[in-house]
Amino acid sequence: MSIGHVLLGVLSEGPAHGYDLKRGHDARFPAAKPLAYGQVYASLGRLERDGWVEVVETTSGGGPERTTYALTPAGDVELRRWLGEPEPAGPYAADDLVRKTVTALRLDADAVGFLRRQREVHLSRMRDLMALQRDEPHMTARIVIDHTISHLDADLQWLETAADRVATMGEAR
Template sequence: MSFSDALLAIMASEPRHGYDLKRLYDERFAGSRPLAYGQVYAALARLQRDGMVQIVKVAQEAGPERTVYAITGAGRTALQDWLGKTESPGPYPADELVRKTLSALYLGADAAGFLDRQRTAHLTLMHDLLQLQAETAETGARIALDHVIYHLDADLRWLETASQRLTESGSTP
């Protein structure tokens, strides 16, 4: 579900309106491209349609009308499912790895356990790709495998660094 899961994680602590969700998302995931307001409201509409969030209040203070959304029981279940699954190691899972790790950290969930499981998934794929590369004679195929292997290696270095930071900080945001 991509960044929608991260929005659910942000709403897990308290109901929020779209502007607040965008601001917190951009703060928490500073290395990612900032969300556009349209993305946030489109995601909220899908989440509401799917029963993951509900409108709890429409407030108009000094500025424009603000619709406040809260995560539902189904949303909490979906969030826990998302946090419990590793990402498919492969080309470019990094954004989802970061979103999932930070969401687990901010929720007080087992971010270290997720990182360990993800590292295992990455190492398994790395082993398989290195074996395939050793058996492949065609230059183009070897070059393509190099690309995937180097990205996995970078992810593995990031996973190790993130685990170390959690250990050093005592797993607090």
């Protein structure tokens, strides 16, 4: 996901400060790791450099300077272009979970124990997300949570398959 493009989407609803952009992002993706302020401001710098956002106001009312950003017409064109393009299907062949499992197997570490512990972490996260989803009133946030739950479910299936392979096939690499 392009953070910059998501910020363009937030700005399409109206001008905002960096703090408001972070809150807007985090509200849209409640199951994701909260966006860091540094990431917001770095992205805004790139968006401004590319001509997709502009500073419309800078104020300092006794505290830190607050800069308000707005979407430019070029930024709106870029946002629409991005929204119109499908994302490539991910390779998913070597995410951290797979890398750690393969490394444990190659080093004769306790891969079965790792897979079991990882399964518990995934199940706990799934329970947390399902509880969050029950209480979430916004359809867009529920869709984000659905996506995360689906990926956790796929990971759980993979964890079970991998554990079965390790148990039945041993260390055949």
